[in-house]
Amino acid sequence: MPDEPLYGAGLWHFGQFRDRYATDGYGPPVTTLEAIDRAGQVGDLSVVDINYPFNPADTDVDALQQRLRANGLRAIALTPEIYTRTFCRGGFTNPDPGIRRQAIELVSDAADLARRLGCDYVKLWPGQDGWDYPFQADYREIWKLSIDAVRELAQRHPDLRFAIEYKPREPRNRMTFSSAARTLLAIDEMEVPNVGILLDFGHSLYGLESPAEAAGMILARDKLYAIDVNDNFRGWDDDMVVGSVHLVETFEFFHTLQQAGWNGVWQLDQFPFREDHVEAARAGIDVMRTIWRALQILDVKALAEAQSRQDALAAQRIARSALLGAERGETR
Amino acid sequence: MPDEPLYGAGLWHFGQFRDRYATDGYGPPVTTLEAIDRAGQVGDLSVVDINYPFNPADTDVDALQQRLRANGLRAIALTPEIYTRTFCRGGFTNPDPGIRRQAIELVSDAADLARRLGCDYVKLWPGQDGWDYPFQADYREIWKLSIDAVRELAQRHPDLRFAIEYKPREPRNRMTFSSAARTLLAIDEMEVPNVGILLDFGHSLYGLESPAEAAGMILARDKLYAIDVNDNFRGWDDDMVVGSVHLVETFEFFHTLQQAGWNGVWQLDQFPFREDHVEAARAGIDVMRTIWRALQILDVKALAEAQSRQDALAAQRIARSALLGAERGETR
C-alpha cells in the first residue's frame, strides 16, 4: 500500500474568525504562535500555510520557525494579506497606484520571507480585486492590472512559485480570478513559468465547476501547485468540514489527483466558526483518511471502463462501493 | 399628488463594516452618535433603526435623543444585537439555557428602551439561530425555542410591537426564520397579537421569493410591520444600493405596498463597504424617489386589466413605461 499523503492546513483555521455580524469575533484573538500550537495539537498535520504579516507583525521569524519545528510543522506557504482595510478597494487593482504598489511590495516581502522559510510557494489570493456593481469598472483595466502585478512578482522572484487561488466572489461581489479557466487564461498572458494555481475545492464547487474536472484541466497544463479542501452548500464559500455535504465529489476530486500522479499536500481550508478548531481539523483529516482508504480499494480499471462508455450508473456504483467500503480497511 | 413617503435607514449603514477578510474594518470605528450625525448629513432621512447596545454601551440616552433631534431624526426601532460573540452559537436557540436567557433579556432591555424612545417596533433578527451542518440540530427543538422566546417577549411587552426580519442564511448556513411563509407559520404558533414581520427586499430576492408576492402574503395577514430595501445578485445578501440591479422588481415591490395602502417608512438596509456612506444613502433615496414618481404615473387600471389576463407582455410594457418615464416628472 502506498504511503498516506501529507496533511496540511491554512493557519487561519486556528485563528479568530470574524464576520460582519459577530464583529467582536467568534472567540478571542489568537497570535500566530498560538495558532501554530493549536495546529500542532491536531497531531496529523505536517505543514501550514501562514498569513503574512504575522500577528503580531513583529513576531520573530526564528521564534516562529522554532515553534513550527516544536510542533512538527513546516511552512508550506505564506499568504500575504492583500485584502485588509488598506486594500479594501483593491490590492493589485486599486484605483490608487500607491496602494497597488503597496500590495505588490507586501507580496514581495512575503516572497522574501517565504524563501527564508523554505516554503513551496507564495499564495496569491486577491480577494478585493474585482468589482461590485454593474458599470463600476473598466473590466479590461482590472484584468490588465491583475496580470501585470502577478507577472512583476513572478519576474522579481524567479526562484519562487506563485499560486493563485481563484474564487468566484467574496469579499468582492465578483472577483477577477474567479474560475480555473479564467486564471489559466491570465497565466497564459503573463508568460512567466512560475505562476500556477491553488484549487480550493469549495470555490470550484460553488463556482459551478465540477472540481475534479477543473483539477484535470489545470493538471493538463501542469499548473496545479496546491489544493485546499472544505465543503459548502454550493451557494457560498461556507468553508465547512471536508465531506460534510459532498462526499462523492470530494472522493472524485482526490481520485483525479491520484490518477494524474499528483502528490502534493492534502490541505484544509475550513472556517470552524462555532466548532473547536483542533477537533474540526481532526474531523477533516478523518474524512480525508477515509477517502484515501477508499482510493486504495477503488476498482480503477472497472471505473475507467465505465467512463469510456460514459456509464453513469456503473461508474457511480463502483465509486460508491469503494467509498462505503473504506471503513473496512480493505486493500485490493 | 400624494405626499412622498418618509425615508429611513438602519443606522449601521453609517457605521464601520467588517467581514472575515478585512478584519480591521472597511474604515475606522464609528460611535452611535457619530453615525447619527452621518445619517443627518444625508438630508432626506426622517428615521433610523438603531443597534442596541449602543457604541459605546454607556452612551447616554438623553444625549442620543438630543443628537437625533439635532439631526432631524427619530428612532423608528431598536435592533438588539443578539448575534455577537456571546450569541455566536445561537441567541434564542443557543444550546446553553443561560445564553438563551441572556438573549431574551437583552431584547427585553432593548424593548424597555424602545418604549422610552418612542419607537414603532423592536426588530428581531436572530441571525445566529439556525444550523450549519446536516445532522447538527434537532430542528423541532430549534423551532420551538425560537417561537417560545419571541412569544415570551411579546407577552412581557404587550404594548410594543416586535418585527421579525427573516433571512435565508448568513451568518448561519440556514436560519430558522428564513422566509415569509415560515415566519408567518411561526407567528401563528405564537398566538400573540404584537409580532409581525420586517420584509427585507434583498433577503426575499435571494431566498427565491418574488418580493412583491411575499409582501402581498404578509399584508393579507396584516403582519407587515416594516420594510428594508437594498439589492443583490440573487445569490447572497449583498446589500447593494437600491435598484442597482433589480429596478423592475423594486418598482413592483413598492407598487404592491402602495396598492395595499401600506404607508410605512421606505427604509434602507445597505452595506456600502467601499463607498461613501452618506452618498450611498443619497443614491438609494434618489432611486426610491424615482420609483415613487413612477408610481404616480403608473397606469394602475391598465396594469390591473393586464394582470387579470396574466398578460406578461402588456403588464411589463405598462410598468416599464412608467419607470422609464419617471424622470420626466409627469403626473397622470
Added chain:
Amino acid sequence: MPDEPLYGAGLWHFGQFRDRYATDGYGPPVTTLEAIDRAGQVGDLSVVDINYPFNPADTDVDALQQRLRANGLRAIALTPEIYTRTFCRGGFTNPDPGIRRQAIELVSDAADLARRLGCDYVKLWPGQDGWDYPFQADYREIWKLSIDAVRELAQRHPDLRFAIEYKPREPRNRMTFSSAARTLLAIDEMEVPNVGILLDFGHSLYGLESPAEAAGMILARDKLYAIDVNDNFRGWDDDMVVGSVHLVETFEFFHTLQQAGWNGVWQLDQFPFREDHVEAARAGIDVMRTIWRALQILDVKALAEAQSRQDALAAQRIARSALLGAERGETR
C-alpha cells in the same frame, strides 16, 4: 431487525422523456402498460404513481389493474396531468375560467378512478400554476384560485386524500406551492381535513430548504402524505438517481422519517434521461437499501445527545460512521 420499507416509483420514471431540445424524445414513446412492465422488471418495486390520462387515453382500466397485479404492483396514487398544452397558461389559476374548470374536472375524474383503483392518495402537482414575469400576475388572485380549487376537490371527494407536491419552479418560473411552509399556509386556509403534502427531496433541496427539517415541520402538523426521492446539484430539479450527490442529507431525511414513526413508501421520482430506466430504478433502490441498513446501525441515542448540544462534529461523525458502515450489514 424491522422490516424493510416498501419501495415505489412514479411510473413516468419508465416512460419517454422529452425536453425543449430533444423534442423527439430521449427514446421512443412508451404506453402506460409498457411502463408498468418495465416497473415490474425492477424487481423490488411494490407500488407506482400513475399519470392520468393513461397513454393511450382509452387504456382499459381492468387491463391496467391486471397488468399491475401481473407485475406485483399496486397503484399508490394517480397524478392528473394538469400541466400539458391545454393547461400551459395555468391549471387551477388559468386566466380562462373554462380551463380552470377543466383542470378541476380532470382531477375529479382522476379521483374517481383513484378510488376504484384503491389508491392511497391523489397527487396534485400544479406545475403551470404560478407566474413567469415581474408584474405579470395579481398574486393574491393566483393564491386564492389555487386554494379554492384544491378545497373544492377535497370537499367533493371527502373519502380521498389529496397530496400537494410543492416545487420552487419549473415549468413556471415561480410556482404558487413552492415550499413546505407556503403549502402548509395554503392547507390551513383550505380548512379541509384531507389535503396534505408530498415532499419531493430534490424540490426541497434546490428550494433552499433542509429536506429533513422540512419533513419534520410537515410531520409535526401530521400532513406528510407521501415522499419522493432523487438528487440534484441544488440549482435545478435534475431528478438524478438517489444519493448520487447528497448521500448525507438523504440519510438525514430518512432518519427524520424513521424517528417520527412515519412508515410510508420510499418512492423514486428520477428522470433517467440517458440511462436505462430499469437499471436506474435499481440503482436508486440500492442506495435506499444502503441507507435503510445505515439506519439500523445508527447510534440514535448518541446522535440525539450530540444534537442536544448542537455539536456538528459529533453528530456528523456518528452519522458518517453509520453510513460508511452500512455495507458491512451490521446491526446494533
Added chain:
Amino acid sequence: MPDEPLYGAGLWHFGQFRDRYATDGYGPPVTTLEAIDRAGQVGDLSVVDINYPFNPADTDVDALQQRLRANGLRAIALTPEIYTRTFCRGGFTNPDPGIRRQAIELVSDAADLARRLGCDYVKLWPGQDGWDYPFQADYREIWKLSIDAVRELAQRHPDLRFAIEYKPREPRNRMTFSSAARTLLAIDEMEVPNVGILLDFGHSLYGLESPAEAAGMILARDKLYAIDVNDNFRGWDDDMVVGSVHLVETFEFFHTLQQAGWNGVWQLDQFPFREDHVEAARAGIDVMRTIWRALQILDVKALAEAQSRQDALAAQRIARSALLGAERGETR
C-alpha cells in the same frame, strides 16, 4: 445620430416549444416556412438564425430563400440540431464513434448549406456534450473530443466561420463549453482562425459571469462572432424577454459592444412559451431600441472617468440617468 443596429432572432423563437411536462407542446407544430412568416410579421427583424434540418427536413432551399426575401429577412446563420434523440448521449462527445461522426457530418452539411445561403456563420451549440453525474466521464477525453470535432469542421470549411455558443448547463447537467473563458481556452487549443464565440447574455448571467465583462474578454481576443439576448432570474436559462429583469446589466452589455466598435446584429433568443411569439419579439426589440437610445445619450466620458476611479455610485448614476432618460429621445 448613428444608424440603429440591425435586429435579428433565432427562428425557434417562432416555433413550437415543448418541455418535459407539456410534452404535447406549448401550441401546435410550426414549419420552418411558417416560422419565417411569423418572423416577418414582427416588422423590425432583418436576419434569422435557422435550425437545421428544416421542419420538414425536405423543405426546398430555394423556396426557403424566397420566403426569407418575401419577409425581408436573411439567414444570418444555421444552427445544426446536434442535440435531438440521436445525439442525446452526446454529439461531438458521444461514447459511440459512429454517432460522433454523424454529428460532425450533420454540421458539415449545415455548413455547406450556410455557404449557399450566404450566412455569416455556422452556430455550434453542443448542448448534449458534457456530463450529468460525478464520476461519469473521463473529462479530459470529453474535452479532447469537443475540440477535435470543432477543429475538424473549421479545417474542412476554412471559408466559413463557426461560432460556439457556450452555456453552463441544460440539457446536460454540465456542459463542456460552459463559459467564455473555457471556450477561449478551447479555441486556443484548436489553432484554427475561423472559430469564435456567440455570447448569449442569459447564459453568461446565470453562469456567474458579468456579461459585459465576458464580452470584453472575448472582444479583446477578437472572437466575438455574434450575440443573443434575453433575460432570466440568474438560476436557469429562462429565455425571457430582453430587459424584463436585468435592464441595467443589459444596458451595460450593449455599452461594452458599442465602445468596442462591434457592429454585429442585436439578436433575440427568447422562448415565449406562453406569450404570442410575434408580440414577444416586438417587446424585445422595443427594449433594445430603448437601450440604443440610451446609448446615444449616455455620457461616455463622464462614465469612463467614474470607472477610472472605480466609483460605483457615480457610474451607476450616469448609467441610470441615460437609461431612464431614453424615453425622451434626447441626444447629447
